[in-house]
Amino acid sequence: MHRTHIATYFTPEDPDGLRALYAYPENLTHPWLRVNFVSSIDGAVSVSGVSGGLGTPADKTVFGILRELCDVVVVGAGTARSENYGGAVMSDDAQERRVDAGLAPVPPILIVSARASVDPDSRLFRDTTVPPILLVGRDADPVAVANLRAAGADIHRSDNPAVRSIDIEKAVSQLNLPRILCEGGPSLFGQLIADDAVDELCITTSPQLVGGAAGRIATSPHALPTPMTPAHILTDADGTILSRWVRRRPRH
Ligand SMILES: NC(=O)c1ccc[n+]([C@@H]2O[C@H](COP(=O)([O-])OP(=O)(O)OC[C@H]3O[C@@H](n4cnc5c(N)ncnc54)[C@H](OP(=O)(O)O)[C@@H]3O)[C@@H](O)[C@H]2O)c1
Structure with missing residues (x-):
């Protein structure tokens, strides 16, 4: 056991340094799948059904930097x-x-929905400067899909009832959006782990215990252990820990 040499203090006054710490690999030859989550110390993914109660200033800063660095936000x-x-x-x-x-001035949001159960009147359509992308399951209701297309969504369809990581890679490759930032949630993240498709996890540990019935950051029917190694660990004065984990073995 040894003290890790990659841990350091979070420095919001050095945003260039933070952007460098979270830079995507250069000269990508395939889409890079980064996932970002915040969790309590005891593993809760939400408080009262939303993640806002887990946020801290450092988490919010890094959340913004991760969005700034990506080509597309997948959720x-x-x-x-x-x-x-x-x-x-x-x-x-x-x-x-x-x-x-x-990069484009603003990254689009790509929503993964087996059923195409997204409200065309939601903020995804009303409160955005770029149209959303919808990746739907093979059996999604054609009327719902037509309504979302009419509302302005760019629709992509999986070859399977559920959306697999290969469908996401296909869509982002077609759109030339290789730097993926997946913001969850646990069901989608579980699918990506089960598909052995995650290149990187950025995880904030919020300095609180929560208890309750909240789930963890990933759930899937089958477990697939994926060895990861820490790229960096940052600590803020309030106890927030921000860590970045990358695959020990590249997947391509
Ligand atoms: N702490 C954090 O950082 C964080 C981050 C994200 C979310 N959360 C929390 O997580 C909770 C939501 O959990 P969740 O598991 O329901 O989130 P989720 O994975 O975002 O949503 C599940 C839904 O997304 C679609 N979906 C997910 N994976 C899919 C796949 N492989 N293929 C097709 N569709 C797929 C399906 O939509 P349809 O039903 O439309 O088909 C499914 O019902 C909320 O409480 C949220 O606040 C926390």
């Missing part, structure tokens, strides 16, 4: 519903940095 329909998702919001400075880095 399960359950999270989009419970967290009332709208489009990603980027400051003028962030948009400028993105454009300088060769």
Whole structure:
């Protein structure tokens, strides 16, 4: 056992340093799947059904930086519903940095929904500067799909009843959006783990115990242990721990 040499203090006054710590690998030859979650010390993924109660200033800062660095935000329909998702919001400075880095000014939100059960009147459509992308299951209701397309969504369909990681990779490859940021939720993350498709997990440990009935950050019918190694561990003065884990063995 030894003290880890990759742990350091979280430094919000050095956003360039934080952006460098969370940079995606360069010269990607395949889509890179990064997942981001916040959890309590005792493993709760939510408080009263939403993740907001777990947030801390450091978590919010890194949440924004991760969005700034990605090409696309991927989220399960359950999270989009419970967290009332709208489009990603980027400051003028962030948009400028993105454009300088060769990214679109604002990343679109890609919602994964087997049933296409997304409300076309939701904030995903009303409160956004870029149209959402919908990745739906093979058997999704054609009327629901037509309504979402009419509302402006770019629709992609899986070859299976559920959406698999390969469907996500296919869609983002077609759209040339290789830097993926998946913001959950636990069902979608569980699927991605079961598909052996996760390149990286950024996890915030919120300095609180929660108890209750909240689930953990990933659930799936089958377990698939994936060895990971820490890329960095940051600690903030309030006790927040931000860690970044990457696969020990590349998946491609
Ligand atoms: N702490 C955090 O960082 C964090 C992050 C995200 C979410 N959460 C919390 O997690 C809870 C939601 O959990 P959840 O498991 O319901 O979230 P989820 O994975 O976002 O949503 C589940 C729904 O998403 C769709 N979906 C997910 N995986 C799919 C797949 N492989 N194929 C097709 N559709 C898929 C399905 O939608 P349809 O039913 O439309 O087919 C499914 O019903 C909320 O309380 C939320 O606050 C916490």
